[in-house]
Amino acid sequence: MTAPTSRTALRSDVQGLRAVAVLTVIASHAQFAPLAGGFVGVDVFFVISGFLITQLLIREVDRSGKVSILGFYARRARRILPAATVVLVATAVASVLWLGPVYAPGALNDTIWAGFFAINLHLGMAETDYFSRDLPPSPVQHYWSLAVEEQFYLVWPLVVLAVVMLVARKHRRSQGARRRDTAAELRALLLVLLVLSGASLWWSIAQTGANPTASYFSPFTRAWELGLGALGAIWLAQRERSPSAKEWPRLAVELLAAAGLAAIVWACFTFNEATPFPSWRAAVPGLGSAAILVAGGLGAVRSVTDRLLSVRPMTLTGDWSYSLYLWHWPLLVIPVQYLGRELTAFERVAIVALTFALAWLTFRLVETPFRRAQWLAPSWRGVVVYPATVLLLLGVWWSSTSYLTHRPDGDGEVVALGSDWQQRYGTTDRAQAMVKAAVGAAEEDRDLPAALRPELSDLVDSYADVGRCDYADDSVRELCPRGDVESERSIVLVGDSHARHWIHAFDAIGRKYGYRTYYFVRVQCSASLVTPDLTDSDRPNTGCVEFRDWAADQIAEIQPELLVMSTSAPVGGLRGPDGEHLTANADTRPVVKQGYVEALKRLKTRAERTVFLLDIPRVITDPATCLGSARATLSSCLLETQENHGRMQSDQRKAAREAGVESAETQQWFCVDGRCPTVVGDLVAYRDSSHMTNEYARHLAGSLAEELGLTEDSPADGAAGSAD
Structure with a gap:
């Protein structure tokens, strides 16, 4: 999931939708009935991310006629890596202290995979191994969705840049003019995105039946969900540039937004762990999220759904949503492994409260300072954040592994049978x-x-x-x-x-x-x-x-x-x-x-x-x-x-x-x-x-x-x- 850019740069309903996504995920993982399908909050995040990133790329193309790949990656690094690294380091230390020599090594290895934004690929391979499925869940397993998004970010800006350059070259050859044809660029992007998203959806349906666990974590079976958000952003951009576009009736906007929210809620209450996923079923929360995002961009009139999502508690939760997502999973799974039993209802409520406290601190002390840091403004410095975090994680892994390796198993003697x-x-x-x-x-x-x-x-x-x-x-x-x-x-x-x-x-x-x-x-x-x-x-x-x-x-x-x-x-x-x-x-x-x-x-x-x-x-x-x-x-x-x-x-x-x-x-x-x-x-x-x-x-x-x-x-x- 993508960290919010800034409060003023985002629509308040988008922040509220982030809150819906993270709250449903936390409720599902904390086993707060009856939100068994709350895991679809991740799919909501995918659509939001595809929507916002595509909007940013389109606006950059409008301003400069191109996409700064280095600048894009630098901005992503500044917004995503600091908080993600803080939680990874904290999880590694907690794993060593409380998971012990049996499960801590696996958790430490997973932090490296997460640091390289490849944990989804690792989980897809490991989970196809029956003996790996026997193991408790990794405390950084939830980083798989970040990995999917980062893999999307690695490719999508390059696709946008390539399409813009090809359309511009074709326009110059046919028209002999330097002025860009923005309408043609958007049409080309829309066509490319439809083809890529369609292929991803087809693969998602096929693989969910043939290899359900691996398909859950695959970027190829999930790309179409980010593509849904990107399609919504491109459609709105086309509409803004069309002189013949008419304002939608108030009732139509209300129905579109309400139907979108209803689809997400329906999925949360009807889906469960036995539901084959993602397949086509991810389209229920995916299309619902896209509907809310599109409805919020259709005109000056705000829908009732928009206003509900924009209340202060929702937007504040949306601001913290990235850190909330990062913290909630290790806080829930490490105590279960340490105690060797399921958590009580009181314990789960206390952990959720602690999650909010840590998320607020992380947002204030980590996310915001790094996002606003002027010394990281040059693109090359922003990009350097990534290798720096990898080196830090490797150092934590090495020192923690060394500690576990030299920790004695016990101090007793082997039981002897005796001669009789x-x-x-x-x-x-x-x-x-x-x-x-x-x-x-x-x-x-x-x-x-x-x-x-x-x-x-x-x-x-x-x-x-x-x-x-x-x-x-x-x-x-x-x-x-x-x-x-x-x-x-x-x-x-x-x-x-x-x-x-x-x-x-x-x-x-x-x-x-x-x-x-x-x-x-x-x-x-x-x-x-x-x-x-x-x-x-x-x-x-x-x-x-x-x-x-x-x-x-x-x-x-x-x-x-x-x-x-x-x-x-x-x-x-x-x-x-x-x-x-x-x-x-x-x-x-x-x-x-x-x-x-x-x-x-x-x-x-x-x-x-x-x-x-x-x-x-x-x-x-x-x-x-x-x-x-x-x-x-x-x-x-x-x-x-x-x-x-x-x-x-x-x-x-x-x-x-x-x-x-x-x-x-x-x-x-x-x-x-x-x-x-x-x-x-x-x-x-x-x-x-x-x-x-x-x-x-x-x-x-x-x-x-x-x-x-x-x-x-x-x-x-x-x-x-x-x-x-």
Whole structure:
């Protein structure tokens, strides 16, 4: 979103519209019901920005016959960078202090992306990664809209300059006169903008269905919204220059402005997180905003909507809107991550009040002084603001990262089993005994070990690499044998991300016992033979269905000695037997269970032996939140299993029996009586609430081989990972 230029240079209704935009965004993010669709305030900002920037460019062309690109970028830098940098630095410091070594590094990296105005591209790439979607939201995620606008500003002035120059050259050739044809320039701009905006809208509709998360952040799917504002500015400029233009009737202006405001309000109350967006739906708040902006420029008579938007509280909020937008998001998300729980209503109200206080200070002490600073008046000095802010952010990133790197994880000792561990813990399984020992140490409230594996700063990246066989990409259809690739025997692992986190264990088993290993795993694609929804919409995930069919054909050709299925249930909705859309757990649970049965029956005909490896226990909170706390101990990080986990495991056991295959337990390697230690020995067991780390998977290789009945086989060269 663009920072206001100055109070006198802007129409008061525009400032009021800024207030509507920022208040709806804050209300939505602060979970003030029923404004679930308040995120459309960002779309309102896009239209305002396109409108105002195009007006400024047209006026500059009118004055000088050209566009000063350097001057334009210098003005943008002075108005946008100071406040944005202050909030980024404050967010980086807060992340180090309160997010700890697990999540702070990601937040620090995001501040650099935000500083380069490329955070939207980074989020688009990261959010397509299932394991990144598991992470808490970035405290600078909201900078994506600034990045989209800055990318628009990078291109649009160049387009305006090119069009003006081409029209002027054509006019001189045809008329032989130096006087510019401003009407022709505006017509050419209008035509170019219609083509570019139309292409962007088409791409937005196409990508929202195919790649909804990435399309949300893309400048190519959002450019048409800024184009709407630019179209309004060009149309008004054409009207001002037309001698035949007639004043609109008062009623028409009133209806246009009221309809625009009604469209924004309607979107705020009817859209929600499940609404496919932006697609064509962004046109509702977009056209509404454009209608208000155009109505306000049609004549001397002010509409009722104009007057409502121009009241003092609205214009004042509009003045602060840029800083309000910058501050509100980190103030809302950092406390949630620090506390490990949702905020109460009182806490959210207090944070919104703090947002207004900080926005007022930032507007008075940062935005206004930099905007008015005479020493920055020369264009080259204004442009220098950008590299200066980047250097500052890099310095903050380096110092903060260094601090986190040298921060100790804990000062306790690794829990030792002792020589009598089999008698003491009643098991011959060393991995199970270590879990029992970890629970005992937690009951004694012992400290975390001085060093953990993986290190906390690496925890979020501890998920198995599938190399070139990332089947989440529908274009990838090849095999990637691992383990003992020279062996004639093979093991196949099938499932979703809850199979993928076993890869390091099966790699070690394959190397030790002489098996080629294949991993037909696709994140967000449960092995249950149901049709799940796409992650970010209610559309069917046909890619998942096609992948499972392809995988079944490949397994039939491989004919593995052992096939292991490990999976979770679909996390969203799915299609029932008759094609009906199911979302409630009571409706989906029996369908998913039957899907397990059908999947196992199909797969067992393609392998000598089939085993359903039951899903690992899910814990109620994110382990990283606990481990990242300065007060973390083994006791405070002893977590409980989720309420529905027992029912899910029961369904999987029953499905295995009905399909006539074996099932293998996993509970004993993670929990004792529903209590699950986050740290076992010096190993962090959980990457998040439902996935284990690579390091823990390697640790379980020996126990897993025993559970699957593979320990009688003759070992090949190499060694499987075993209990440490």
